[in-house]
Amino acid sequence: MSNIVLQVEDLHTSFFTRAGEVKAVDGVSFFVREGETFGIVGESGCGKSVTGLSILRLLPEPSGQVTKGKIILEGKNLLELSKKTMRAYRGKMISMILQDPMTSLNPVYTIGDQISESVRLHQDLPENMVEGEVISALRLLRIPDPEVRTREYPFQLSGGMRQRVVGAIAMSCRPRLLIADEPTTALDATIQAQYLALFEDIQVKTNVAIIFITHDFGVISRICDRVGVMYAGKILETAPTRDIFKAPKHPYTAALISSVPQLDKKDEKLFSIEGQPPSLLHLPPGCRFQPRCTVAMDICKEQEPPEVKLDENHSVSCWRVK
Ligand SMILES: Nc1ncnc2c1ncn2[C@@H]1O[C@H](COP(=O)(O)OP(=O)(O)O)[C@@H](O)[C@H]1O
Ligand SMILES: [Mg+2]
Known part of the structure; x- marks a missing residue:
């Protein structure tokens, strides 16, 4: 098994607004290994981006605050770092x-x-090596004619190429962890497929x-090794992508998966929640999904379901799963 790079433990992030405390992330735990892609999927507004911003400590202050939990990157709790170290x-x-x-x-x-600004900022390199790093970052993102592209401006590139440049900047500092928040949502289908590859x-x-991070289970199936399904601030199910597609355990996961269009079933009416x-x-x-759940029982309306570990990699919070 590869090393764990990031471990998020019982993360709580709230926005303190005039209307009250908005618990955008309400007890989220997951980890990501070296060389692994962990997906966070869920409908809009469920706390995916706030989870990402909490890890980066880029929440809008002072209203957004991590109120509890740990975010451990390679053994260091990011929440305990000074602003300068975090930067x-x-x-x-x-x-x-x-x-x-x-x-x-x-x-x-x-x-x-x-890209060279990012390289200079984050890597301690002699000046004559910066250009080489820029070109190799562009090559890593498969940007054709990198020597020509470096002299161009963003408006001269297509949307897909621009997003590759953003990827090149993100990778130019050789990070251990990359957080991609809906990076393909603004791209059309073909460009999206190329970008995911x-x-x-x-x-x-x-x-x-x-x-x-994505709202699209179709995207998850293409590139994620494991996935956490998020709903109203909580992860309701975590599992390897293959297992979750084969046998989703939470009714919300099942509903999300059956709303993904499938190539071989073109005429079928898509399910929507x-x-x-x-x-x-x-x-x-009780359970936060209960008002929309078609198989809810009495207990679901009364008590929040505990997390059940089905095996080492698969956990789910649902009263129907024992
Ligand atoms: N700046 C903010 N002030 C108050 N509430 C916010 C703010 N940003 C996000 N939220 C709340 O956090 C919830 C989660 O937002 P977000 O993580 O952006 O959702 P998504 O899953 O679509 O990425 C939203 O439903 C919203 O209620
Ligand atoms: Mg978002």
Whole structure:
């Protein structure tokens, strides 16, 4: 088994708003190994991005706060680091790719300037080696004609190419952990498939641990080794991707999977989950999925289900699973 790079233990993150405490992340635990991709999947608003921002310690302050838990990266609890040390960790140890490349790229600098700035900031290299690093970062993301691209500006590139440049910047510091938050959502299907293939490539070459955040179980099936299914601030089921597709144990997981379009079943009507996720200010009693669950029992409305470990890699929080 490879080393564990990141271990998140019982993470709680809240936003303190005028309307009250919004428990965006409400007791989340998971780990990611070297060379492994862990997916976090769930509907919009369930706390995926806030989980990523908590790890990076980039929550909007002062309203957003980690109130409990540990985030251990290679043996160090990130929550105990000074702001200065944390800044050094971001970029050197942890990188992030966000959904919209235009918010990550600066329109007035060339691609080469932006990647070399990141290289200089995060790697202690003599100046005459910086350009070589820039080119190899572009090559890692399979950007054609890297020598030409370095002189271009973001607006000269297609959306897919821009997102590759963002990936090149993220990887240019050789991080141990990469958090990709819906990096393909803004791309069309073909470009998305190419981009996902790149992640495998990057991982083979660098052994980076990846957290891949998405609302799309189809994406999970393509690139994640294991997955955590998140709902209203909690992970309801964690399992290897293969196992969860074969036999999902939580009714929410099953519903999400049956709403993924399948190539061989084109005409079938897609399943969609009735109702909306609950407000994080007013969670329902018992299981948080219970109001939308088609197989809920009395106990589901009364008590929160404990997490049950089905085997070493598969755990689920549902009263139907014993
Ligand atoms: N800046 C904020 N202030 C207050 N609440 C927030 C803020 N950002 C996020 N939230 C709350 O946290 C929840 C989770 O958000 P987020 O992690 O962005 O969801 P997603 O799973 O779509 O990435 C949202 O439903 C929202 O209620
Ligand atoms: Mg998000």
